[in-house]
Amino acid sequence: MIRRPPTIVCYICGREYGTKSISIHEPQCLKKWHNENNLLPKELRRPEPKKPEVRTITAKGFYDLDALNEAAWTSTQSQLVPCNICGRTFLPDSLIVHQRSCKPKAAK
Ligand SMILES: [Zn+2]
Ligand SMILES: [Zn+2]
Structure with a gap:
């Protein structure tokens, strides 16, 4: 059995730690x-x-990482903002960068 070190998804940025x-x-x-x-x-x-409010300790005393990470993932997803040009979703700071290069399809 391979043991990966457990990681936790940050509910703010969605990265694993x-x-x-x-x-x-x-x-x-x-x-x-907050700064951003x-x-x-x-x-x-x-x-x-x-x-996210998740019971992180299971009955056996282990961290319920799957439930925790799923809740954290949902939390980061809810922060995504759709681009009003192409409809793809981004974190607001990436959206600003994205919209510099996202152009509506040129009408032919
Ligand atoms: Zn983070
Ligand atoms: Zn776009």
């Missing part, structure tokens, strides 16, 4: 999130992501 580094990362990530959110145009700002 080790069980130890997530507790260091989360407050920093939230701070960064404040820079966004008003219509792209989002409410602060909420840490």
Whole structure:
């Protein structure tokens, strides 16, 4: 049996971190999130992501990482904003970069 070190998905940015580094990362990530959110145009700002309420310890005393990660993933997905030109969804900061190069299809 191969044991992968368990990783936890950050509910803010959706990246995976080790069980130890997530507790260091989360407050920093939230701070960064606020900085970025404040820079966004008003219509792209989002409410602060909420840490998903998941029972992380199973009956056997293990972390229920699958449930936790699924909830975190859903949380990051809910932050995505659709591009009003092509309809693809992006995180607001990527959307701004994307829209620089996203052009409506030229009418022929
Ligand atoms: Zn993060
Ligand atoms: Zn687009």
